[in-house]
Amino acid sequence: MEDNHLPLPAPAADVVVVMVPFIAHGHLNQLFHLSRLISTYNIPVHFINTATHSRQLRSRHHDSVHPSVIFHEFKTPLFNSPKPDPSKWFPTHLQPAFESTLHLRTPVADLVRSLSKTARRVVVVHDFLMSYVVQDVKDMSNVETYIFNPLSACDSFWRTWERLGRPFEVDQELLNRLPSENGTFSKEFLDFVCIQYQHVGFHVGEIFDSSRAIEGEYIGYFEREDMKEDKKIWAIGPFSQTGKKTVTVSENRHSILRWLDLQPPNSVIYVSFGTTTSFSDEQIKELALGLERSEQRFIWVARSADIGDVFEDEAKIADLPNGFEARVKERGLVVRGWAPQLEILGHVATGGFMSHCGWNSSIESISMGVPMATWPMHSDQPRNAGLIVHDLRIGLVVNDWEHRDKLVLSAVVEDVVRRLIGSEEGAEMRKRAAKLAENVRRSVAKGGESHKETESFISYISRN
Incomplete structure (x- = not known):
């Protein structure tokens, strides 16, 4: 595994964040926006991905990136990329690409270890589907990990509630209209998910790209003691830009x-x-x-x-x-x-x-x-x-x-x-x-609930 952008020796930093996204574009996109948000607090963010998918992200985001976001592009072994199969709902053709991410374990550990030598604290924010990749950082004394949930709080809640054996009763009407899980994932992908579950549990907390204004009921469920399992919960979304709908006539636009x-x-x-x-x-x-x-x-x-x-x-x-x-x-x-x-x-x-x-x-x-x-x-x-x-x-x-x-x-x-x-x-x-x-x-504006949770997260990772 080769890093095309090895970092130069950096001056000592107080806190640095290492972002470890999954390669599917929707996942990449969310953590790209979160990286930009965190970097506005003058915290250096190191964004890790495969060389191909980092290039993909850059090609799809032509807007500027905050100078505090540093990209690291690691190579992974070649794999066969089958054509999409319209007869299958789940994108099984991407499974070889998904599994290629497992090869990022060593370079990610090496980078985090290197950063930990000059920073007071290294904060690793990783997509749940990259839990295997970050497993080695738990042995580094000044490194903390936080899981990013790429799914809605609604969907994440139902999956966690089932996994924990339905620890409390929920509204029966909600339960009755819940779509079945049949067909939502392929067997190969579920096997990939099982690999990730073997390497969770040492994280400090979980982050959602959501807002109480959207999913307040489900975020509230996650904060129950019988759900959060001593983990901190932050709903600090939406990470992407929000704003009133506009029209601007210009020849210099897409x-x-x-x-x-x-x-x-x-x-x-x-x-x-x-x-x-x-x-x-x-x-x-x-x-x-x-x-x-x-x-x-x-x-x-x-x-x-x-x-x-x-x-x-x-x-x-x-x-x-x-x-x-x-x-x-x-x-x-x-x-x-x-x-x-x-x-x-x-x-x-x-x-x-x-x-x-x-x-x-x-x-x-x-x-x-x-x-x-x-x-x-x-x-x-x-x-x-x-x-x-x-x-x-x-x-x-x-x-x-x-x-x-x-x-x-x-x-x-x-x-x-x-x-x-x-x-x-x-x-x-x-x-x-x-x-x-x-x-x-209003939620993401100063004083709003999502803004307060963002400030809470930044304050926590920056604590003495």
């Missing part, structure tokens, strides 16, 4: 944003299913026809799932129906490359988001006050969809998890898009979403 500048407020549905989703040709056709027949404006990020090495080949989607793009060109934009999602969601013209409900996408949509059309695919997504539709009441169902194996017909897509963008029902959801987003903005 072409997608320039297109949005020309559309009426709340008139566009943004359609994107993240970086791990693949559809069959038949499903792509139904989605395209549904968008066309809805007669609503849309942006569709029509790209296939990331492969293990995102630079090995461009992620492309199967052919769209004959003549589709020509027929919708006056009101639809098909995007085959990377799209600036946060800026799209933050644009005043965007009135809805059809999504797989990954937590990264969900928290960005919530922060920007955009209601969602939910179409979960795997992992925490079914429960995130439930949170959005039932708890927060800012979403409509495109595809229910219990019927995930059925083809979603164009008529369903057409109906949901029309309801979300062109009906009073959708307008009411936008009002609720806007109110929730305002509460989130």
Whole structure:
């Protein structure tokens, strides 16, 4: 394992943070934003990843990084990267890439050990899925570890509650409508998770990219003595930018944003299913026809799932129906490359988001006050969809998890898009979403709950 960016001998630092994200983009993205947040407190942050996935992150974030964030790019052994398989809900094609991260154990330990020689305290914040990689730091006297939960507090709670043997009763209505876990993960990935569980328990606390304004009930559950197991809990999200929806006409902006500048407020549905989703040709056709027949404006990020090495080949989607793009060109934009999602969601013209409900996408949509059309695919997504539709009441169902194996017909897509963008029902959801987003903005502003928890975390890791 080779470090392409070995740190130069650094002056003695009081506290340094080592960020160890998982390689899936949604996970990378969250800890990238957390790194920037921590660095604003003038605490050096060392961001560790594989060379390929660090490059991926940089290519997708063209905005500036705080100078206190230092990137370390480690090489991992070559692996075969199969093509995405639309017949499988979980992205099993990424498993070789996931397992390649296990080779980061030695270089991560070496870097942390080196930093520990000059810092009073080294704080290792790691994705739960990198617990194996950071296992050696528990033997270093001035190093502390903190687990970052990449999933919603809602989904994390239910998994922990089950794992601990249901230590207390919960609202029966909540339990009754809980989506099943069947099919959310592949067997190979669950084996990978089991490897991680063998190396947890020595962490000081857990961090959530969430806010009490969004998931107060579930965060409260985590703070119960029979749940937190003597660990500290911080809900300091959303890590990504929050702000009021805007429009700024400028020729120096991304072409997608320039297109949005020309559309009426709340008139566009943004359609994107993240970086791990693949559809069959038949499903792509139904989605395209549904968008066309809805007669609503849309942006569709029509790209296939990331492969293990995102630079090995461009992620492309199967052919769209004959003549589709020509027929919708006056009101639809098909995007085959990377799209600036946060800026799209933050644009005043965007009135809805059809999504797989990954937590990264969900928290960005919530922060920007955009209601969602939910179409979960795997992992925490079914429960995130439930949170959005039932708890927060800012979403409509495109595809229910219990019927995930059925083809979603164009008529369903057409109906949901029309309801979300062109009906009073959708307008009411936008009002609720806007109110929730305002509460989130207050939460992260100075004096708000998330801001106080951020200050609490910074104060704790900086303590004498």
